[in-house]
Amino acid sequence: MAGNKAVAYVEPGKVEVRDTDYPGLELRDGPGVNPANVGRKTPHGAILKCVATNICGSDQHMVRGRTTAPAGLVLGHEITGEVVEKGSDVEYIQVGDLCSVPFNISCGRCRNCKAGQTGICLNVNPDRPGSAYGYVDMGGWVGGQAQYVMVPYADWNLLRFPDREQAMAKILDLAMLSDIFPTGYHGCVTAGVGTGSTVYIAGAGPVGLAAATSAFLLGAAVVIVGDLNADRLAKAADFGCEAVDISKGEPQDQIEQILGVPEVDCAVDAVGFEARGHGAEAATERPATVLNSLMVTTRAGGAIGIPGLYVTGDPGAADEAAKVGSLSLRLGLGWARSHSFYTGQCPVMRYNRQLMMAILHDRVHIAANVNATPIPLEQAPRGYAEFDQGAARKYVLDPHGMLAGAGGA
Numbered sequence: 110m111a112g113n114k115a116v117a118y119v120e121p122g123k124v125e126v127r128d129t130d131y132p133g134l135e136l137r138d139g140p141g142v143n144p145a146n147v148g149r150k151t152p153h154g155a156i157l158k159c160v161a162t163n164i165c166g167s168d169q170h171m172v173r174g175r176t177t178a179p180a181g182l183v184l185g186h187e188i189t190g191e192v193v194e195k196g197s198d199v200e201y202i203q204v205g206d207l208c209s210v211p212f213n214i215s216c217g218r219c220r221n222c223k224a225g226q227t228g229i230c231l232n233v234n235p236d237r238p239g240s241a242y243g244y245v246d247m248g249g250w251v252g253g254q255a256q257y258v259m260v261p262y263a264d265w266n267l268l269r270f271p272d273r274e275q276a277m278a279k280i281l282d283l284a285m286l287s288d289i290f291p292t293g294y295h296g297c298v299t300a301g302v303g304t305g306s307t308v309y310i311a312g313a314g315p316v317g318l319a320a321a322t323s324a325f326l327l328g329a330a331v332v333i334v335g336d337l338n339a340d341r342l343a344k345a346a347d348f349g350c351e352a353v354d355i356s357k358g359e360p361q362d363q364i365e366q367i368l369g370v371p372e373v374d375c376a377v378d379a380v381g382f383e384a385r386g387h388g389a390e391a392a393t394e395r396p397a398t399v400l401n402s403l404m405v406t407t408r409a410g411g412a413i414g415i416p417g418l419y420v421t422g423d424p425g426a427a428d429e430a431a432k433v434g435s436l437s438l439r440l441g442l443g444w445a446r447s448h449s450f451y452t453g454q455c456p457v458m459r460y461n462r463q464l465m466m467a468i469l470h471d472r473v474h475i476a477a478n479v480n481a482t483p484i485p486l487e488q489a490p491r492g493y494a495e496f497d498q499g500a501a502r503k504y505v506l507d508p509h510g511m512l513a514g515a516g517g518a
Contacts, residue, residue, distance in 0.1 A: 114508070115183045115255035116489045121174025124493050126486060129183065132156050132251065132259035134196045140181035142249030145235035152198040155263035157190030160207065160511050161284040161483070162253045164492050164504040166314050166381075167418050171245055172493055175383065175425045178245040185254030185506075186212040186242040187287040189280070192263070199263045207276050208267040209286040209465070210260055211457035214240040214250055217265030228454030233261070239454055246422075254489060256508045268461050275469060280512065281476035281483070282468045284505055285319065290464050290475050292455040293319030293379065296414035297327055299451035300375040304328035309364060309373040309406055311399045313341035313352075315479045315503040316416060317379035321350050322478045326467065329375075333367060335360050337391055340501035348478050356391040361406045374411055376403040381417030382426075382434070394427050397436040404443045412449040419452070479503040483512040 115129045117140075134156070136142065136149040162185050171178040188210040192202055202208070215222045215230035221238065222230050229238035234248035243252015251258065260266055268286065270276035276283055293316050302308055306329045310320045313336035324332045325348075334345040335353040342352035353363045365371035378399050386395040387402065403413050419434060426432040443450065467473045475481075482502040484492050492504035505512065 111257065113255055113257050114486060115252065116185060116486070116506070118171055118178055118182045118184055119180055122172065124172055124184065124490050126489055129255070132257055134259065136249065139249070139251065140179045140183075141245060143235050146249050151259065151261045152196040153263060154196045154259050154261040155192050155199055155202055155267065156194040156257055156259050157188065157208070157210070158193045159188060159190045159253055159255055159258055159508045161189040161280060162255070162506045162508065163187035163284060163287070164254070164489070164496055164506065165288060166316060167244070169493065169497055170383065170418065170420070173425070173497065175423055176245045176420060177422050177424065182243065182245065183252040183255060184243045185252035186244055187284070187289070188242065188253035188258060189284045189287060190253070190258065192267070193257070195263060202263045202267050202269065206267070206269045207273050208269050209283060209461060210242075210253065211266055211268070211461060212241050212288040213454050213457055214242065214248070214261060215266065215458070216262050225456060225459055227456040227458045241454075254486070254506055256486070268465065270465070279468055281481040281505060282474065283465065284481065285475045285479065285503070286461045286465055286468075288457065289315050289319040289479065289503070290323070291457045291460040292316055292416045293321070294323035294326070294460050294464060295455035296320045296377040296379060296416035297323045297375070298414070299412065300377050300414035301412045302327045302329050302375045305330045306375050307331045307333070307368055307373040308375045308377070309333045309335065309360065309403070310377045310379055311335050311360075311403065312379035312417065313338060313345050314379065318345060318479045319475060320377045320379050320416070321345055322348070322473060322475055325349065326473055331368065333364060333373065337385060338499045338501065340499065344478075344480055344501045355387045358388045360387065360402055364406055372406055372408045374408055376407040376411070376413045378403060378413065378415045378417040382419045382423060382431070396426070396431050397438050400436070401439045404439055404446065404448060407446070407448060409446040412451065415450060415452045416455055481505050483507045485510070
């Protein structure tokens, strides 16, 4: 039997690449695995050789010690891979297929999945609706920052690329389909971005840059991106965004300088619960800052998409309320301005096929826009450290050396 190597969370600020078990078609006990899922058989699953597996900002929350993730948890929910084995119940996916794996695990059989709400599947996580690979409180499905990973409900979950040669030529772009591209797109769709829209996106990390890319794809006239990181803002400006440095003050003041009015049609929170203050408070964590500022900057009657992660357990929060996800929101302002708020995991399967076609037919170059950067699996600790320091890159782990010379844009 083949071996396996995987990236595991060790303690706050530390990950390491470990020898681990080759996956089987059964969920075994291990760090973070829900006891009710131990021994769960998956004849509907497939084992994938990971071609590309990305480091995500959501992973970084765990590695910073900002969740209750247990030591030894194998990380990774942004997976692209080749099927090397399939279970007896898999009919349509075949060995050799090159596929994108939606980060949210769903069964395709429950009420929510049948309604297209695959981010809140009712059957894969005994604790709560919704699940993901290699993530705290998500059922314990083993992560894919590894050489090999098991994907349950393979016929349902896997998006097969129609032509392997074409896919490998654009593999860095396609690697963004597992999470950040659909997530950014979902943020824009739920915010109501359309032809001629003015859009403000809070956060110039990979999800924020993916949202900005999506806003242009949806027809936005002006896309404004706010952040504290000059390198990330420069990356946003590279593909046509207006960049706003929020360390210089409130976003609405700079938005007015750009648009002539201090508000936008649509707004997206691509920051989440580790938000910092604006202006003089830029060095201080203020978890409700982004949400409150978006209520100020979004026009009355507008919508706010919130793909940025918020959690129910944050042991590193600045106050007791925030430790359980309770934030000081100006909900009265949002109510008075008749705002719509859209939260939760992106249902990746709602968008990934359409975005795949946009990539394959050169309608969008997401890898260039997020600065996708391949590194060997063994360099994952370096990737995590540099990303945590604000590197304007989307690190893509290359477990089998298949990305050398691989195409993006």
